[in-house]
Amino acid sequence: MIRFVLGGAVTAFTGFISSRYGTSVGGRFLGLPAVFCASATLIEKQEGRRKREAGFAGARRGRQAAALDAAGMLCFAIVFALLVQSNIPIAFSVASFAWVVSSIAAW
Template sequence: MSAPIEISPSSLREGRWHEYAVRFALGGAATVFAGLVSSWYGASIGGLFLALPAIFCASATLIEKHEIRRMREAGLDGKRRGQQAAALDAAGAALGALGMLAFAGVFWLLVERSVAGAFASASLAWLAVSVAAWFVRRKARSCRSSPAAERAGPR
């Protein structure tokens, strides 16, 4: 059984100031770029660029580096563990993207009735879809790693 989801602020201490500066700069640059595209081509096109994965790329690289460094401090290579940690972050980003897609769809459908109602409903849709996607992924992983799946062998 997996451990419950928890918040660990201790990971913030693992980063160096310049790593946070890179994240901040890339995130700000992606946001400014999306704003410029939005002003030139309209909000519909600009919104697509707001989802630009610049922040994800920086964070995945930093996560991998932190894991490699942590494992090397323990006397291990750590490259595989770093890749696994970055892959887990990528899976989380994909699940979050599904939630954001639900948010956008619900907001678009309801915004003309009430902005506040659309925002509240879209937020609930984001939460429901993100949590459901996480549970589906967790269930799929546990089915793949079950003893029956191991006995069946590769397909």
């Protein structure tokens, strides 16, 4: 239910951004409902369950894991936005590498 509500709210926000600033800006936010909301809640649930199965309270661990994923996605988005105008395949490759490095470093 949380994923559904959060995804709908972000989709509505993306529509607002598109109507206010144009489709070129709004299009950059289209992946957010599809990727971020679902992944953050799934990661939080999975990590929390793993900790509970080990005999610990898992809520804090789940939130931390979801936050690390969000930081990695943010690194990807920033690097990709900075490099996409020059070369899309290189921008995607470098942004993916930045995501992996930031995620590993933060973990």
